[in-house]
Amino acid sequence: MTDTKENLKSALSLKFSIRDMGTLIGLVIIFAVFAFLSPVFLTVPNLINIMQQSAINAIVALGMTLVIISAGIDLSVGPVAALAAVICASLMVAGVPSSLAVLLALLGGALYGLFNGVLIAYAGLQPFIVTLGGLSLCRALALIYTGGNPIFGIPQGFRDFINGSLLGIPCPIIIAFLVALILWVVLKKTPLGEYIFAVGGNEEAARVCGVPVAKTKIAVYVISGVLASIAALILVGRLGAADPTLGNLWEMNAIAAAAIGGASLMGGKGSVIGTILGAIILGTLINGFTLLNIQSFYQLLATGIIIIVAMLVDRATRGR
Amino acid sequence: MGEERLSMRGMTKKYGVVTVLKDVNFNVLPGEVHALVGENGAGKSTLLKMLSGVIKATEGKIYLDGKEVEISDPLSARNLGIAMIHQELQNVPELTVFQNMFLGRPLKTGGLFVNKQDEIKQCAEVLKTLDPTIDPRSKIGSLKVSQQQIVEIARALLDKAKVIAMDEPTSSLTPSEFEKLAVLIRRLASQGVSIIYVSHKMDEVFKVCDRATVLRDGHFIECVNMKDETEDSIVTRMVGRKIEKVGHKSYQSKECVLEIKDLAREPVVKKANLKVHRGEVLGISGLVGAGRTELFRLIAGLDKPTSGEVLVKGEKLKLHSVKDSIAHGIGLVPEDRKLEGILKAQSININMAMPDMKRYTSFSFIKRNFLRKIAFDIMKGLNLHPLDVDRAIGTLSGGNQQKVIIGRWLASGTEIFLFDEPTRGIDVGAKSEIYAVIEDLARQGKVVMVISSEMPEIIRISDRVLVMREGQIVAELEGDEINESNLGSYAIGQNTKL
Structure with missing residues (x-):
């Protein structure tokens, strides 16, 4: 009997990863096409380049994935990121130690996430509208705070850290990997993960069995705010400046990555691995089209097609 | 023709x-x-x-x-x-x-x-x-x-x-x-x-x-x-087989486990008073819309009452708190399984663990094997076929889903079971199994309340029946008084009997 149990267990995990397998196959096909068209595509430096380009979107998209699994949406990630960036940069320029500035910026992102979460969980407002409001609000705050000008003079130490690497792997990739690992553990191994799926899958049933629905919702928006801030700080480190207009359309790229990776806007569905693969697919498109020297218009076209194809494949493989 | x-x-x-x-x-x-x-x-x-x-x-x-x-x-x-x-x-x-x-x-x-x-x-x-x-x-x-x-x-x-x-x-x-x-x-x-x-x-x-x-x-x-x-x-x-019919049993204990005083949510539930005893199956009869489900939701902490109190073994409950109701051993088996019962994409064992996740968690990690074993033992006791607690609950039949929801509360140490239309959408064969489970719960000394719109069901399983009409408890029936004509006339008519 333990035997059959084990078999079913493996069958179950296999079933769960079929969707991720599909995303992986998609990625491999895209890789194959570019590798065929460009001789430099499949080289180690270029692959690292792709990962590095995907890292920022991946981090934002992972936060978005949790929100989407909980049947919500967070449109405010880009401007929240911008706000965190300018807070962090201005503190650093003012002489605050980098580590403290970073912590405060992440706290800022967390607080805005808390604000989103409270409005959604306790005031019962719709996530789409609340975070749409946040999209304008945070952008405005960032612009007002900076007078619309980028903040320069980011300390070299911080820049070196972000632009540094460990064993040849750039720091942003390592950060993205750590974030992914932590969220994977949260989703797969902790009560919070099960709560997020429960709230997104059937909020009413979750309430009946005593799931802390409000706290769970707040948690995902806080996580999303923090991750958007982390992504912002990586960008600040790489550019050496904090632009209040940073993070434009991040929410769309994040939703795209999550959706390609199998997250359902209806809630209750989504995976860390899928979203990472989704982000890499998007990054690969940018990279490949740049290598081939094709106008970026076509890259946009390809992105659109891939999102829609991913959804069609999703539908077809799910049966009904 | x-x-x-x-x-x-x-x-x-x-x-x-x-x-x-x-x-x-x-x-x-x-x-x-x-x-x-x-x-x-x-x-x-x-x-x-x-x-x-x-x-x-x-x-x-x-x-x-x-x-x-x-x-x-x-x-x-x-x-x-x-x-x-x-x-x-x-x-x-x-x-x-x-x-x-x-x-x-x-x-x-x-x-x-x-x-x-x-x-x-x-x-x-x-x-x-x-x-x-x-x-x-x-x-x-x-x-x-x-x-x-x-x-x-x-x-x-x-x-x-x-x-x-x-x-x-x-x-x-x-x-x-x-x-x-x-x-x-x-x-x-x-x-x-x-x-x-x-x-x-x-x-x-x-x-x-x-x-x-x-x-x-x-x-x-x-x-x-x-x-x-x-x-x-x-x-x-x-x-393709004969369905067994189980007769009445009379409960023994007089220990009052759940007491409700003047509990109301105007205008759907009006000042309800009742006591339920250990080992008792209390039926709640009445028409749809008589306030039965709403009464259960008040007891379970899902809705906010306008007045009144709920006592479990003499201890006052924090009202409108699902958490507190669960902590006092109250579990609701809702009428609409799809909408309020199951978390369909999640496994049977997680569905069972939801109300009491702490028990299966150490250092914020879920102890999967411990949880599986408990879920397995409970579902074995409830005769789940096939006995595979890793399956997504959404793939089960209505009767099996209901068993898992019952198992959920058994796993959480629930003492007071609130069944709202326990056999709705469940086929005839599985129905008698659910009845057997309910009778078994009572035999183990749990407290069971059952809402049912099907008179034969209420008559078959209840030791005592309260009839509700327009938000009010209008009659209390025991023994031979529990019959179709009484249930019908109190549910529709003008009379009361308390």
């Missing part, structure tokens, strides 16, 4: 290698009310879906008035005069009655504009014969469910339907509303309309139907005349 109105011959449906319906014959005469009965999964829905053009038969032929017809999609079924009235009524709540009735094929003037006046007129004309109190211009969402159903019937008549198939039409109707529907159905039949009536409720089938076709496991079993049959004989055919 003449020739057959509808004849389905050799209907077979295969999905890949799985055959869900095999060589089923089904005949309906003009002016006949014909029941289609069988357990869940017997193939009733599949047969109806073929008739209404939702799915295509793998094999089989359909004849209407002796002529072979091809039903390729829902529209062609409608054009042939076949109407379906679904269990979940299909209307747009925000639109008016007449707009709903002409949805998808509006009357037009000049081929461009909707002719509202004519629509209202035609709508009123049909409704006049069915229920003149329904105003064609009122929003359909503002009507009672029973009235919405009448609108669906009206739409079928407007379509000049010759065959009307009703799938579980009374699942959200009160007994008195059913009586009205029964009269209406008989009248339609006397006008020559053929009616297919699908229901789990045997008493209804006996009241309204002339004949019944019994399906089991996708096979045609028999077509019988209702007047030659008894409930038992039909049920035995449906399940």
Whole structure:
């Protein structure tokens, strides 16, 4: 009997990863096409380049994935990121130690996430509208705070850290990997993960069995705010400046990555691995089209097609 | 009665290698009310879906008035005069009655504009014969469910339907509303309309139907005349075995576990007072809308009461807190499993762990193996087949899902079980298993409260019954007092007995 149990267990995990397998196959096909068209595509430096380009979107998209699994949406990630960036940069320029500035910026992102979460969980407002409001609000705050000008003079130490690497792997990739690992553990191994799926899958049933629905919702928006801030700080480190207009359309790229990776806007569905693969697919498109020297218009076209194809494949493989 | 109105011959449906319906014959005469009965999964829905053009038969032929017809999609079924009235009524709540009735094929003037006046007129004309109190211009969402159903019937008549198939039409109707529907159905039949009536409720089938076709496991079993049959004989055919009936038992303990004082949520629940004792099964009877479910929701902490208190073993509960109710050992098994019960994509074991996640967590990690073992033992005790606690709960049958929901509360150390319509949508075979579980809970000294709209169910399982009417507890019945006539008269009438 333990035997059959084990078999079913493996069958179950296999079933769960079929969707991720599909995303992986998609990625491999895209890789194959570019590798065929460009001789430099499949080289180690270029692959690292792709990962590095995907890292920022991946981090934002992972936060978005949790929100989407909980049947919500967070449109405010880009401007929240911008706000965190300018807070962090201005503190650093003012002489605050980098580590403290970073912590405060992440706290800022967390607080805005808390604000989103409270409005959604306790005031019962719709996530789409609340975070749409946040999209304008945070952008405005960032612009007002900076007078619309980028903040320069980011300390070299911080820049070196972000632009540094460990064993040849750039720091942003390592950060993205750590974030992914932590969220994977949260989703797969902790009560919070099960709560997020429960709230997104059937909020009413979750309430009946005593799931802390409000706290769970707040948690995902806080996580999303923090991750958007982390992504912002990586960008600040790489550019050496904090632009209040940073993070434009991040929410769309994040939703795209999550959706390609199998997250359902209806809630209750989504995976860390899928979203990472989704982000890499998007990054690969940018990279490949740049290598081939094709106008970026076509890259946009390809992105659109891939999102829609991913959804069609999703539908077809799910049966009904 | 003449020739057959509808004849389905050799209907077979295969999905890949799985055959869900095999060589089923089904005949309906003009002016006949014909029941289609069988357990869940017997193939009733599949047969109806073929008739209404939702799915295509793998094999089989359909004849209407002796002529072979091809039903390729829902529209062609409608054009042939076949109407379906679904269990979940299909209307747009925000639109008016007449707009709903002409949805998808509006009357037009000049081929461009909707002719509202004519629509209202035609709508009123049909409704006049069915229920003149329904105003064609009122929003359909503002009507009672029973009235919405009448609108669906009206739409079928407007379509000049010759065959009307009703799938579980009374699942959200009160007994008195059913009586009205029964009269209406008989009248339609006397006008020559053929009616297919699908229901789990045997008493209804006996009241309204002339004949019944019994399906089991996708096979045609028999077509019988209702007047030659008894409930038992039909049920035995449906399940292929005899259903055991359990008699009353009297509870022993006088220890009051749950007490409710003046608990109210105006205007749906008015000052309810009750006590439940260890080992007791307390039935809550009454019509749909009498405030029974709302009372349960107050006890479970889901809604906020306007006044009153709940005491568990003398200890006052924090009101409107699901967490506190669960902590005091209260567990709700809700009426609508899909909406309020199951987390369908998640596994059986996680569904069971939800209320008491702390127990299965150490250092914020879920102890999966510990959880699996507990879930496995509990579900084994509840006779879950197949006994695989890693399966997603959404893939189980209604009866098995219900067992898991019960298991959820057993795992959480629940002492007070609130069952709201515990056997709704569960087939006959699984029903008696659920009854056995409820009786077992009482025997173990748990406290059980059961809401049920099915009188035989309440009579069978309750030690004591409270009858609710318009938000109030109006009668308390014990022993021989628990019978259909008492339950009915207190639920509908004016009398009280406390």
